[in-house]
Amino acid sequence: MRRISKMAERKKITKKTLAKSFHHWYYGHLTCFSQEHMQTFGYLTSMLPIVEELYKDKAEQKEAMQTYTAFFNTEPQLGALVVGITAGLEEARANGDAVDGETINGMRAGLMGPIAGIGDSLVVGTLIPVLLGIALGLSKGGNPIGALFYILVWNVLIYGGMRFAYFKGYELGDKAVEFLVGPQGQAIRKSVSIVGGMVIGAVAATWVPVKTAFQLKDSSGKAFLVMQDQLDGVYPGLLTALFIVFCWWLMAKKNFSPIKVMLILVVVAFVGVLVGFFNPGLKY
Template sequence: MEGTKLTKKMIQKSYINWMLWNLSLYQPETMQAPAVVKMVGDLREELYPEDSEKQKELMERHLPFFNTEPFLGAIIPGIILGMEAEKASGSDVPDDLIVAIKSALMGPFAGIGDALLPGTLIPILLSIGLGLSSDGSVTGILFYIVTFLGIMIPLTWFLFSKGCTLGAKAAELVLGSNIKDDIIRGISIIGISVVGAISCSYANINIGWTYVNGDYMLNINDVLNGIWPKLPVLLAALGTYFLVAKKNWSIVKVILLYLVVAVVGYFTGFLAV
């Protein structure tokens, strides 16, 4: 950011502001906009010394609705800061351009971030943590906290600072190609595969019926698992997909259905603990 008023200390201060307050005052009308206002507002004196009108305009630009995934989306407030610093240093950066780029980027990074973090990384880390804490140990909790922060802090700092450095060029890179669609598609496939594998490893549906003929007893659950391990889990997953994707059932209706099936199955002996 040579030639602008932006210093490394200002970038660090803004990064901390975003990471601490990105979900503060979170409500439907403005979502994460208050966090952006605070971020740029805390630098108003550095950007526009003793110019109250310019400071007011700076914060008003970021009052409208803004919402994205806050970790991978950290590049967007970085881009905003870089463009605001260019504008404050005398460059011809229209107000509408700053607002338009912010609005254009929040959707793509929300898609990428949601697919990569809640859809992939977090379930993987949680599954490992659950395994480590299966005996009541706090090891899994500590593993999740340390690993998640160990990944997110360097990643978000890199994205935020890189956004400051590139400014509007970062927006052109993302919006000017199909890279975001390829990333979302690839991550979604990975996420679905990983979540499916994790769900299968933790889910169990035990058939309680047995076939008895004299001294001969046949456990139907063992037979099914011998032919195809966790076949009932697979059938339940396919049934859920059919109800949600083809019949437009809500998740609440599916949960209620499985609750009824579980209760009836338990009392009839069809399902076993």
Template sequence: DNTEELKTAARTHCAPFFNTSNFLNTIITGIDLAIEEEEGIQSLETVASLKTGLMGPLASIGDSIFGSLLPTIFGALAANMAAQGNPLGIFIWIAVNVVVDWFRCKQTYIAYDQGMKLVTTMSDQLNAITDAATVMGVFMVGALVSTNVGIVISAPIDLGGVTVDLQHICNMICPKLVPAALVGFVYWLLGKKGMTSTKAIFIVLILAIILGGLGWIAKG
């Protein structure tokens, strides 16, 4: 009769705080199952430490790749294709999500088969994967800013009878400088205490309405 051991194992799993990416959480589940099955009740301390140690790295990787990177890349691709009247974008989006869901189901079995060996294998690759996802995410954000944020300075400035085109000057300094400045402004706002993405959106909307009404900015 292993009822008491089962109760002890259940209490052990309920005790520690466990919060990680829902895209990679089953990797930890599979490893835990393999260890508990092999070592029994003696594995509970190892399993608890494993969950605590892996939830942070896997959360950053899962959220970066599956929560931000893939939706940004393929969502923008599908939206741009749809805006141009091409229906293939939705099928690309569906295919990506099918692959992601298949991976989420498959990784449990992979982690269970590999057990502790997977931990040692991953430990040498987690930093590299995280860094690669970060670089690619920054690259894609920059590309999306230049292609999807359309705003130009439309207000001419008269200096001693000479009309100065600020937008042309900005383009000479750096193409898409104004959209980049807008994104930088939003990024600065989000760093302020008490600021949320919803508040930042309303601030940008209000500024766009005021400046657009004054004729200082226009859609690019």
């Protein structure tokens, strides 16, 4: 009887509070974002409803919230999984289980990297380029359907995906940690990275065509060598591939920001037009 009574008294987070916590993360994961704290304040905001429901004493609430003042940064969409796991661990701590602040922070720190690796490849490297590719195709001729398609589909997919990740994390609790940081998680990160690279390559080849207007002409003004035709005969899309690799090299190896890379491309295009290597009127 005592055991049954003790189980009945266990604290349980209500679905309403979990939904509130999720929406705080969904809307505020980059709240007060800074280089010092990154997503820390968004995390605090999402955990506030959980802590307020589990602990009625203000001192206990303050002590619990101190756990979430530590630095946190990951891919925010898939990062909802970490917040859900944390909610489950906080519930266990409130019920006196063998979970403390150090355990929770250790879990958060351990999952930041793996979640970022999977999320960046899956969301930024795969989903966004695919949606943008479709939207660009629909936007030809100034059609607004492309923009509306991207806004609608992105928000529907991300909201549904983040909500599923949050509640699945709460359901699995610390069981998800072993899966994400173990061999299976490493295999997932590697496979998603490969797929993401393939998608980026396909989108770049389709929407970033780079061609040259360089020609050699005889004394009569007739072109006897068109460089673009020669390149297409050997390696179609060679200039596009070189430009993409060049941009990747600047950002990945030289740590150039995207803005600096775009400025460099503007200079390259300007000089290329001046020397006749590019033609501003050339239709791609």
